[in-house]
Amino acid sequence: MHIFFEYLTGVNVVEQIWQDFLKIAETELGMRAVETWIKAVSFYRCDTAMKKVYLKAPNAFVKDWVQTHYSTLFETHLKKLLQFDVLTIKFFVGEETAESELVLPVLPSSAPVVIPKKSSPRNQFALTKKNDTHHQVTNRLKLQYTFDSFVVGPNNSFAYAAARAVVDKLGTLYNPLLLYGGSGLGKTHLLHSIGNDVLLKNPQAVVLYQTTDRFVNEFINAIRFNHMQTFNAKYKQVDVLLIDDIQFMANKEQTQEAFFHIFNTLYDANKQIVFSSDILPRDLGGLADRLKSRLEWGLVADLQVPHLETKIAILKRKASAQNEQLSDVAANLIARRVISNVRELEGSLIRVLAFASLTNQPVTVDLIGKVLGVEQKAHSVIIEFDAVTKAVQKHFCYGLTELRSQNRTKDISLARQVTMYLMKKATHKSLREIGEFLNRKDHTTIAHAVARIDELRKIDQDLDARLQNLERELGSHI
Ligand code: ADP
Ligand code: MG
Numbered sequence: 001m002h003i004f005f006e007y008l009t010g011v012n013v014v015e016q017i018w019q020d021f022l023k024i025a026e027t028e029l030g031m032r033a034v035e036t037w038i039k040a041v042s043f044y045r046c047d048t049a050m051k052k053v054y055l056k057a058p059n060a061f062v063k064d065w066v067q068t069h070y071s072t073l074f075e076t077h078l079k080k081l082l083q084f085d086v087l088t089i090k091f092f093v094g095e096e097t098a099e100s101e102l103v104l105p106v107l108p109s110s111a112p113v114v115i116p117k118k119s120s121p122r123n124q125f126a127l128t129k130k131n132d133t134h135h136q137v138t139n140r141l142k143l144q145y146t147f148d149s150f151v152v153g154p155n156n157s158f159a160y161a162a163a164r165a166v167v168d169k170l171g172t173l174y175n176p177l178l179l180y181g182g183s184g185l186g187k188t189h190l191l192h193s194i195g196n197d198v199l200l201k202n203p204q205a206v207v208l209y210q211t212t213d214r215f216v217n218e219f220i221n222a223i224r225f226n227h228m229q230t231f232n233a234k235y236k237q238v239d240v241l242l243i244d245d246i247q248f249m250a251n252k253e254q255t256q257e258a259f260f261h262i263f264n265t266l267y268d269a270n271k272q273i274v275f276s277s278d279i280l281p282r283d284l285g286g287l288a289d290r291l292k293s294r295l296e297w298g299l300v301a302d303l304q305v306p307h308l309e310t311k312i313a314i315l316k317r318k319a320s321a322q323n324e325q326l327s328d329v330a331a332n333l334i335a336r337r338v339i340s341n342v343r344e345l346e347g348s349l350i351r352v353l354a355f356a357s358l359t360n361q362p363v364t365v366d367l368i369g370k371v372l373g374v375e376q377k378a379h380s381v382i383i384e385f386d387a388v389t390k391a392v393q394k395h396f397c398y399g400l401t402e403l404r405s406q407n408r409t410k411d412i413s414l415a416r417q418v419t420m421y422l423m424k425k426a427t428h429k430s431l432r433e434i435g436e437f438l439n440r441k442d443h444t445t446i447a448h449a450v451a452r453i454d455e456l457r458k459i460d461q462d463l464d465a466r467l468q469n470l471e472r473e474l475g476s477h478i
Pocket of ligand 1: 145149150151152156181182183184185186187188189190314342343346
């Protein structure tokens with residue numbers, strides 16, 4: 001026997017109860033799970049006589065998932081909200097059947113209950129459903145991210161070259177290409193550049209840039225609304241698939257499964273696939289082995305932290321894109337304050353330029369200090385050690401390996417002492433830290449080097465000029 005109360009004093013109380021339940025669920029599970037799973041289910045009706053709630057799921061997948069993962073949550077809170085002493089929850093798909101009943105223990109309470117109108121179950125997804133079918137692929141490319149606006153330096157030239165080569169030999173040369181590197185180093189920029197360049201050369205190509213997050217959501221919606229066919233069809237017509245931040249597919253087995261099949265289909269049809277990841281797939285937990293191996297099947301190209309020169313070039317390029325001129329000294333100073341992340345570098349530049357423009361001042365060393373001074377301090381050690389060794393390598397041709405070695409040939413010793421000298425003067429780091437960095441156990445070696453270079457530059461004009469150049473490049477005020 002089913003009893004239906006449609007409205008109570010003009011307010012749909014069940015609607016209210018459902019909303020309250022969603023709020024509670026959100027505090028317990030977070031918005032994402034609620035949006036993905038809980039809201040996929042609708043409160044279909046409540047049978048007060050039988051103390052039974054009918055929850056309707058759009059398909060068996062959602063039903064099973066919600067039932068396995070969230071039935072306790074439904075039981076506990078709906079029982080309280082409905083003020084039932086006992087509650088049976090019945091999940092069903094389509095027309096209700098006798099399956100999926102959960103009987104709960106008795107909880108003393110007494111209360112009348114309101115039931116929703118059967119013909120108008122709460123189902124906000126019925127609305128989105130109509131719009132959820134995509135037949136056409138929107139490429140989602142950002143036009144400002146192009147190969148032209150990408151500054152190439154030793155840190156990213158390999159990834160850049162690989163990306164360009166992919167465009168020239170779509171689907172055949174490096175497939176898939178995996179761009180790999182830390183945050184803010186240009187992975188997304190290169191993915192879009194590939195897409196934009198492909199379209200420039202062949203406007204008919206079907207290009208799709210997709211973040212892994214969106215892919216996951218799209219997949220879940222496809223399942224929820226029985227759109228798997230549309231979903232698969234959409235991906236299978238793509239010529240160039242650009243998937244950003246694949247690391248976010250970790251621990252999402254169902255999505256990985258779906259993606260695996262899409263990957264195989266595209267790959268077999270010689271369609272180009274490019275991924276980005278901030279971690280090497282083989283080091284990523286929660287990723288199926290067969291998918292891991294596919295991701296590294298083609299070429300893995302890494303992006304590294306830019307050197308000082310590249311950072312300066314990026315800053316100048318970005319400034320001129322905004323019709324601003326940045327002096328060498330200013331670019332140097334900003335570049336030295338941000339170690340490893342081009343996004344942060346851009347952020348610093350934007351803050352500096354905005355401050356200068358708002359206060360109507362030129363971009364001076366003082367102004368940069370004022371805007372970036374305090375907040376960036378924590379980063380300074382790594383910037384400067386790194387910047388010093390890079391600069392020394394440029395002028396003295398010896399890299400970190402030689403500097404850290406025990407090789408005492410004259411030239412290497414000089415380069416090493418210059419490095420110690422610059423590190424001491426420019427970084428304000430302790431002798432011990434410098435010693436550790438350069439593989440020197442005895443800190444007095446550093447002190448000795450500083451004193452020696454100080455003396456040498458007074459008498460050796462050539463050395464002094466080289467040091468001045470170095471100091472200017474480093475933007476330090478020694
Ligand atoms: P990632 O995806 O690796 O986290 P992004 O591609 O989003 O990094 O880059 C962050 C920002 O830095 C973007 O605005 C991008 O344009 C810029 N950027 C990164 N590397 C370069 C570069 N080599 N030249 C110009 N801009 C760059
Ligand atoms: Mg990115």
